[in-house]
Amino acid sequence: MADLSKVGSVSRQRYEEIVAELREAVQRESGACWLVGDRAPEIEPMRPHGGRQAVLPGEVLLSVRESLFMLAEDVGLNYRTVETRRWTASRWPSERRRLDLSYTVHRTLAHIEDERERFAAIRHPPEHPGTGRRVWTPDQANRRVGFQVARPVSPQEKINAIHTLAREDEVASKVTTDMLRRPDVAFRVMRDDTARHQVNDTQVEQARQVREARERELLGDGEPPLAPTVRRVTHAIEFLDLVSSCHAFVAKASRVVPHLRDRHLSDDESAVIHSNVARVRATCDWIDHAVQTGQVDVDEELARLLRGE
Template sequence: MSSRWPKERRKDGVSYTVHKILASIQDEEERGVSVDDAPFNPRSNRKQWTTDGAKRLVGQQVDNPVSAEEKVRAVKDLTRDEARPAGLQTKQLVAATRLSPSQVARGVRHLRDVGASEHLTPIIWRRKDGYLFSEEPADWIEYEKKQFRLVLGRLTRLITGTLDPHLMRHPNDEWAQLASAQLTGVRATLAQLSK
């Protein structure tokens, strides 16, 4: 680090850690200019160097993710690094990423979408293991069947709790008749898939 930041180039009031992070900037002139231009810190409401600000500048993962992209990256890195083979529970992901449970869930959904589009190993969830990457098709099938059962339960409640009473009060309603006919087929298909 001393070769990248000789004493005369170091900035007073900027921590050793920030200088160390900024030392990864290869170009000496760019490195010197960057230390003079501190990013805005929303917590202190002024321009100020923090380790996260320095990490953002050089493209490293921050310790305290703020943006949606940083939060998704934190979940992605954690699940990639630690979800094999034992898995991670939601509370472990929340503690490690400092995200809320709903943010972790959104991050995992995003990872599923990205993984599917890139043909990667699917993320599954089991009560005893939490989220994990499994190479076993039997694990994928078990997870998929559970998801179909969940959808079937929701659909059944929609039909029995909303659509059936609608048809009882208005038996000639074309939309309700169409929805009932279509959903009966979907319900039968989901019942088969969840077996």
């Protein structure tokens, strides 16, 4: 059981003292952020997109970027920091700011486009998913505007975090491989028609690439005398795979169907069986067409049927 009298390595009393001290520091920091944000527009007021300041004859003005860059360097800040604080201040007139909330929360909520909605939102904090208290925190502000949170709580937030971390294909493939080694996860994934068909299509494509690579390895460059023999062997393997698949289906059905005697399936169960029988018929027609014509293309209607849609 957690020791509620301590937080980390300090007592609860010392923790509260630290919180009070840091709140004052955060308020001072927020005040500095607002000061920069309020002074920068004196130098370069916010203008409509594409707007320009009127220039008198013979007068030379710096661009907005040049002016803000000069200000940033003269006060020891990053240009982007000055630019962001200027924009944030423009979204929050001083009378609309809440002194009990950090500048960080204001900066995030500044992304609410509608002004009335923005001003109303900061007065009505949402319920925290962890504590149940109505409070604005940086993560709560991120949730409000649809940004990724630092500490995901809901399943969707955790999913979003995983997607962000797995943007690179190499990382995503490693994570997916690890997840599919968990039987329960693999079972749930295979219940998704799109995922299942994607896996099946990938297996077929990998088999084709492996077969072609073996042919190239055996044949080498050009058209050697063994080429027809290798192609006949490959053709025979494909033929046997197809015959084996048909045989396996017939054998399995022959064992299972007799057990349906005197069984009364529900409407839902019957609908599932009829749907799958339709897919089997469509697949058989596809095989017949491929054997007769040599064409294996799948039209959109058949593709949807095979996917179970």
